[in-house]
Each structure stands twice: as structure tokens, then as C-alpha cells.
Amino acid sequence: MDTRSNHNALAFDVTHLMVLSIALPMTLGFMTTPLLGLTNTAVVGRMGNAEALAGLAIGAMLFDLILGSFNFLRASTTGLTAQAYGRRDQHEQQAVFSRALISALGCGLALLCLSPLLMAAGLTLMGAEGAIAEATSTYFSIRMLAAPAALANYAILGFVLGRGQGNVGLLLQAIINGINILLSIYLGLKLDWGVAGVAWGTMAGETVGALAGLFIVLSGFDKTERPAWAEIVSRHRLAELFALNRDILIRTFVLIGAFTIMTRIGTGFGAVTLAANAVVMNFFLLSGYYLDGLANAAEQIIGRAIGAHYRPAFDRGLKLTTLWSFGLAALGSAFFFLAGPWLISVLTTSPEVRQAAETYLPWAAVTGLTGALAFLMDGVFIGATWSAEMRNRMLMSFAGYLLMLAVFVPLFGNHGLWLAMNAFLLFRGVLLAMLVKRRADQTFRAAQ
Secondary structure, three states: OOOOOOOOOOOOOOOHHHHHHHHHHHHHHHHHHHHHHHHHHHHHHOOOOHHHHHHHHHHHHHHHHHHHOOOHHHHHHHHHHHHHHHOOOHHHHHHHHHHHHHHHHHHHHHHHHHHHHHHHHHHHHHOOOHHHHHHHHHHHHHHHHHHHHHHHHHHHHHHHHHOOOHHHHHHHHHHHHHHHHHHHHHHHHHOOOOHHHHHHHHHHHHHHHHHHHHHHHHHOOOHHHOOOHHHHOOHHHHHHHHHHHHHHHHHHHHHHHHHHHHHHHHHOOOHHHHHHHHHHHHHHHHHHHHHHHHHHHHHHHHHHHHHHOOHHHHHHHHHHHHHHHHHHHHHHHHHHHHHHHHHHHHHOOOHHHHHHHHHHHHHHHOHHHHHHHHHHHHHHHHHHOOHHHHHHHHHHHHHHHHHHHHHHHHHHOHHHHHHHHHHHHHHHHHHHHHHHHHHHHHHHHHHO
């Protein structure tokens, strides 16, 4: 049935196909990332040098941690673009992209200038010395050259997702990771550059991906809708963007902190338990790929509905993305319960770690279900640009998480740790969901 209103020329129908056309390509795109990590590890691992492999692991972790903190560039660009897209405002879409790109390049150049200090701090933090520190420095120094391009890719991906172009997002992810994999193998193994070859391959992938993304985005712009420079750097618009990015950044730091605390507490239970936690945590990470894809779909549809001032699309989008999120999460949990022991045997050969991992498997298997609403609500609030509420509810959830840790870890050990993590995921989803109707009523009432 056509639910479009005759009184709203911007009205649009939300269908299962629309949801999946955004979610599936991005899920596939996200799944290329672990393949890249495995390839880089295998390339350096074949050198037979344990120090080089450890240096690669530390360098990659430091770089990902630093760049991951700037994911707000992608998220804010998606929400603002989706709303402008819903209004069919090509002029503002170009202005949003320009501000995001300028912000990304500025942050990237700042990181490049600060890279010696960041590397020194990272080496001190990780306690890397000797050959390990040398390998880490080699990888980090080369890869940091791609910081401006890597952050530009965040802005580009945010823009194409805001326009609902999931296939373009997948294409760009395939270009970035595909070039990275091929060059890492060629430079690292064929030319025997080792860690440096892997780093140059990554740098090339990010750079080519950014150039390809810029070409695709800019070639689709209407020159007659080009915003003036004064409009792009408008103090009011930049202040709005800064506030949005600030809130998302705080939310990201808290999220990183929650998982860091889990790892830190896990170390206190011994090497076997820590290794078991790392093994079964992969099940949550796998669930995150499709949940992130559906969150991306929610960002675009919710943002577009708000931009179009069309409540039926908002409600329908929320309903369908919720249905798919919980449906896939339930299937994923069932799969991990059934296939979990086999997957654990693939991931580790240690009998002690296998036994411990199977003990904690149920906790990890349900993280997709307990986290489904949290992922989805993040998508809804990013698309709606309700960033202050998302930030505040994350802080509340984190406080609840710390309380759960304080109570249940002393009582139940590692089981209490997993209980607290699942509770944290539930807190995030439920606390945000409680706000949706009231905030939507306010937003659409104000638009009338």
C-alpha cells in the first residue's frame, strides 16, 4: 500500500528492499576489514620474525585506535547528509560534504604533524622495546602518511551512506582493502619489504580509495548548486558540526573505554581466561558486521525522513530496521550456540583455552541479541542528529556498567565480567529507545 501523503511532495516509501540495499553492501564492506588484517599478519608472519609480527600488531592497534576516535566524521556526515537528502537540498548536501572534507583533511594533517609524539607515547604505553619498537615505528610512521586520506574516506563514506548509496560504499571499501591486500602481498613478500611493505600497501589503499571516492562524489555534483566559501565556513554551521562531532566523540571514547576495562579486568583471571575471552569475543565482532550495516540503514532512512518532515517514513524505517536487527541477531545467536564449539576449535589449538572458551560461549553468543537495540538506536540517533541525548545515555549506561562490574565480578569472576558487558549493551539500547517517541514527536512537531 502506498503510504505517501498527498500533502508532502518529499514523502517516500520505506521497504524491506530499501533497508537491505543499504545494510547488505555495508555488511560485506565491513567484512573485508578482518580479511585485510589476516593478510597483513600472514605476510609478516611468513618472515619468521616474531619481533616484526609483534611490532605490526602494536602499530596496527595504535593506528586503528587513533583513527577510530575520528569516526565521528563519518557518523555526523551521514546524519546531516541524509537530512539534506530528505529535503532534496542539493546545495546543502554539497555544503555538508565540503565541511566534512575540510574537517577530515585538517584533522589528518594535524595527526601527521603530531605523529612523532603519538608514536613515542604509544611505544611507552605498550612497553615496546628493541626490535619490536623498531618494527612498530616503521609501520606507524609510514601508515600515518595516509592519515589525511584515511579521514577523508570517513567523510566520503558518510556522504554516500547519507544518500543511501550502499553499493558505492561497498565499492570504495573493496578498492581500499583490495589494493591494500594486493600491494601488501607484493611489497611485503615478493619484494621482501616486510613490515614496511605492508604499511606502504595500506597507505596506497587509503590514498587510492580517497581519490576514487572524491571522483565519484564530485562528478555527481550539480555545479549550479555549489555553495559559496563563506557559507561552507559559516560560524553557525561549523558550531553545529562541532557540537555534533563532540558528542559522538565522547560516546566513542566511552565505548572504547568499556571494552578496554573488560580486557584489563580479564587479564587478572590469568592467561587462559584472557585468551578464551579473546576467542569468543570474535562472535560479538562478527555480529557487529550485520548490526552495523543495519545501523547504517537506520541512519539514512531516519535522517531522510526527518529532512522530508515525513513521520510515516520515520516510523516505518524504525519498524523494519528493528525487525531485521533482531531477526538476524536471533539467527546469529542460534548459529553461535550450535557452531560455537567448532569455531573455537578452529581459532585455538590449546585444550585449556578451548575448554574455557566453551564455558563462556553462551555469554558471547547472546551479545548479538543484547546489543541489537544498542546498534540500532545509535543509527537512529545519528541519523536524527540527536547527539546530546546519545552522549548522555551512553554515560548513564557506562555508570551502570561500572556498577555491574563492581557487584558481579567479585561474586562470579569472569562470568560476572560477561554479565556486566551484556548488561551494558542492554542499558545502551533500552535507555535510548525510551527517548525515541518523545524526541520524534518534538522533532516532527517543530517541523510543521
